[in-house]
Each structure stands twice: as C-alpha cells, then as structure tokens.
Amino acid sequence: MKKTVVVGMSGGVDSSVAAILLLEQGYDVIGLFMRNWDSSVNNDILGNPNSNQNICPQEQDYNDALAVCNKLGIPLHRVDFVKEYWDYVFTYFLDELKRGRTPNPDIMCNKYIKFDMFVKEAMKLGADYIATGHYAQIVDGKLLRAVDLNKDQTYFLSQLSSKQLEHVLFPVGGIPKSRVREIALAHDLVTAKKKDSTGICFIGERHFTDFLKNYLPNIPGKIVNMDTKQVIGEHIGLMYYTIGQRRGLNIGGTQDRLFVIGKNMNENILYVALGEDNPYLYSNSAIISDVNWISECRPECCSVKFRYRQQDYSVRLSYVDDTHIQVFYPQKVKAVTPGQACVFYLDNECLGGGIIDSVCLDGEPIWYLS
Numbered sequence: 447m448k449k450t451v452v453v454g455m456s457g458g459v460d461s462s463v464a465a466i467l468l469l470e471q472g473y474d475v476i477g478l479f480m481r482n483w484d485s486s487v488n489n490d491i492l493g494n495p496n497s498n499q500n501i502c503p504q505e506q507d508y509n510d511a512l513a514v515c516n517k518l519g520i521p522l523h524r525v526d527f528v529k530e531y532w533d534y535v536f537t538y539f540l541d542e543l544k545r546g547r548t549p550n551p552d553i554m555c556n557k558y559i560k561f562d563m564f565v566k567e568a569m570k571l572g573a574d575y576i577a578t579g580h581y582a583q584i585v586d587g588k589l590l591r592a593v594d595l596n597k598d599q600t601y602f603l604s605q606l607s608s609k610q611l612e613h614v615l616f617p618v619g620g621i622p623k624s625r626v627r628e629i630a631l632a633h634d635l636v637t638a639k640k641k642d643s644t645g646i647c648f649i650g651e652r653h654f655t656d657f658l659k660n661y662l663p664n665i666p667g668k669i670v671n672m673d674t675k676q677v678i679g680e681h682i683g684l685m686y687y688t689i690g691q692r693r694g695l696n697i698g699g700t701q702d703r704l705f706v707i708g709k710n711m712n713e714n715i716l717y718v719a720l721g722e723d724n725p726y727l728y729s730n731s732a733i734i735s736d737v738n739w740i741s742e743c744r745p746e747c748c749s750v751k752f753r754y755r756q757q758d759y760s761v762r763l764s765y766v767d768d769t770h771i772q773v774f775y776p777q778k779v780k781a782v783t784p785g786q787a788c789v790f791y792l793d794n795e796c797l798g799g800g801i802i803d804s805v806c807l808d809g810e811p812i813w814y815l816s
Contacts, residue, residue, distance in 0.1 A: 451575045454560060654686065689782075
C-alpha cells in the first residue's frame with residue numbers, strides 16, 4: 447500500500463515542489479494549509495501594509511496553495527491555529543521584547559505549531575508522514591543541513607525533539623533552491639515565481655515600529671555613548687533595538703557608525719558605541735538556557751550559530767545542568783544577543799540548540815547584556 451504524506455502547503459514555491467517530489471516518489475499526498483494569524487482578531491492595524499487590500503496575504507496564500515493542489519490533483523484541507531499561535535508563539539515574542547531581548551518566533555512556531563499542532567491534524571487525515579518545504583535533511587535519524595547551505599533552515603528546527611522528527615520528510619532539502627524554481631516552472635505552477643515570504647513567521651512583512659505599537663507601550667528614553675558616557679539622543683523604545691544594530695538610531699551628525707551595544711531596562715537607557723569593532727560589542731562566553739537536544743551526542747567541542755545566516759564559530763561546551771550550557775569562544779564573537787538562539791552543530795549535523803540567556807567576558811556577566 448502507498449504511504450500517505452500530509453504536506454504543509456503554505457502557498458509558496460518550496461511546499462509546492464515538496465508535493466511534486468513526493469508524488470514522484472510514489473506517496474499518496476494530501477495538502478494541509480494552516481491559518482495562524484488573523485489581522486482583525488489580533489488588532490493588527492498599525493504598521494500593516496495590507497490593511498487596505500481587497501484580500502489579505504493569508505487568503506492569497508490559501509488560494510495559491512489551492513491552485514497548486516488542484517493542478518497536481520491532490521486534496522487540500524485547511525486548519526485554523528490563530529489562537530494557538532497567539533498563545534504559544536506571539537505571546538512569547540511579546541514577553542521577550544518586554545525583557546529587552548531579541549526573540550526568534552520562527553523557532554517557537556516550528557516547535558509548537560508546525561511540528562505539534564499540525565502533526566495532530568495530519569494524523570486525523572491518516573498521515574504516515576508529514577512533510578514541509580523546509581531546507582533540511584534527515585538521514586538515519588539525524589537532522590542534517592540542507593544541500594543548499596544558503597537556504598539551510600536547521601537553525602529554525604533546533605528546538606524540535608527527535609520524536610517530532612521521526613515521521614517528517616523534507617523533500618527539498620536535498621536540492622538547491624534554483625532547482626526548486628526550475629521544477630515549479632516546468633509544472634507551470636502559480637507559485638513558480640512567487641517571492642519568498644519574509645518578516646515574522648505567519649504574519650509577514652510589517653513596519654516593525656508601528657506594528658509593535660498595537661501591543662506594547664512605546665516608552666522613549668536616553669541614548670548614551672558608552673565610550674564618553676554622554677547622552678547623545680533619544681530612543682523610541684528599547685524593544686525596537688537589537689545588539690549590533692547600526693541603522694535606525696536617528697542620531698544624526700557624524701555619528702553614522704554608532705552601534706547598539708546594550709540596554710538598561712531599569713533606567714530605560716540604550717547604550718551605543720562608535721565603530722563596528724568596538725570592544726563593547728564582543729564577548730567570549732555565554733550561558734544558554736532551555737537547551738534542547740535532537741541528537742544523543744554530547745560533545746565537548748563543536749560549532750555554533752548565534753544567529754541565522756551567521757558563520758559557524760568553534761566553541762567549547764560546559765554542561766551546567768540538563769537545560770543549561772555555558773559555551774566558551776576564546777576567539778571572541780561580536781553581538782551575541784540575549785533571546786536569540788544558539789544552535790549546536792557537529793560538521794553537518796544539527797545537534798540541537800537553546801536560547802542565549804546571558805553573555806560574559808572573561809568569566810564575568812556583561813552587565814549591559816544581562
């Protein structure tokens with residue numbers, strides 16, 4: 447008997463081609479579209495470039511997914527996770543911003559929605575496997591980087607468990623993005639030339655400053671130059687800035703090479719310093735919390751990514767307890783940011799990851815990053 451695969455059809459080119467590849471491999475394929483955001487219910491008014499359009503992007507994505515499924519001759523089901531997304535992903539996102547941290551909602555969306563809620567719905571449809579358009583590979587139970595390293599998305603899968611990945615297929619992980627586009631064009635799909643989605647997971651592109659005003663109070667405060675200790679301007683709210691940021695400070699004059707290096711949440715101060723290699727930007731160890739292991743491997747040394755699309759850094763690991771690790775990088779790394787994910791790799795295998803909790807220099811917590 448054919449095995450049944452339920453594919454997360456997003457209305458994008460990657461999931462479209464994933465469905466094609468699965469059909470070619472002989473699976474019985476079913477599409478399932480997730481609706482995770484409702485602008486009217488969620489008061490998504492300010493900063494929303496789509497508020498005056500006749501059709502919202504989520505509905506257009508559904509229409510595109512439906513057109514692809516109709517062309518491929520597979521059914522498409524639809525499920526609503528608007529409340530679950532708010533409770534498990536967006537609330538986390540807002541809470542982290544309130545703490546002055548830089549969260550990654552895509553990682554939590556994968557953990558709680560795409561590979562949990564979605565899987566439960568897929569099982570109701572008789573799924574033997576689920577599949578998505580993620581650029582990653584699973585080989586012998588190991589989560590490996592995609593063939594196309596420029597598109598690799600294992601960073602965003604680092605909070606999944608090995609059990610969550612047991613019955614998952616990543617059909618496009620073994621081919622380059624350019625080939626995905628070629629396959630979509632050859633099948634004359636409406637998604638073949640569709641722009642890849644950007645912005646916040648399932649919400650899309652927003653004017654970030656205005657968007658957050660829908661949910662969090664905007665509290666201006668002082669900008670202080672850490673080198674001179676002088677007040678040189680006013681920020682629009684600490685939640686709008688991340689460590690290492692240069693653009694958007696709006697200080698003016700000749701200060702265009704100032705970088706965000708820290709925050710004082712109690713006094714509502716944003717700290718900046720001059721120069722992209724300013725010592726205040728660097729650290730050499732960090733405490734990682736909420737550590738999740740996909741692999742059974744517990745290395746003493748490995749490589750990590752502190753941000754998506756960042757290079758790998760060699761680190762030494764010190765195991766504090768079951769969910770906390772201290773990572774040491776004596777070569778020093780710039781702009782390691784609380785709230786972001788630290789993802790562990792051994793060669794091409796993604797071992798798991800955690801959340802950067804505090805950042806240290808020479809064994810002491812960096813006070814403006816804690």
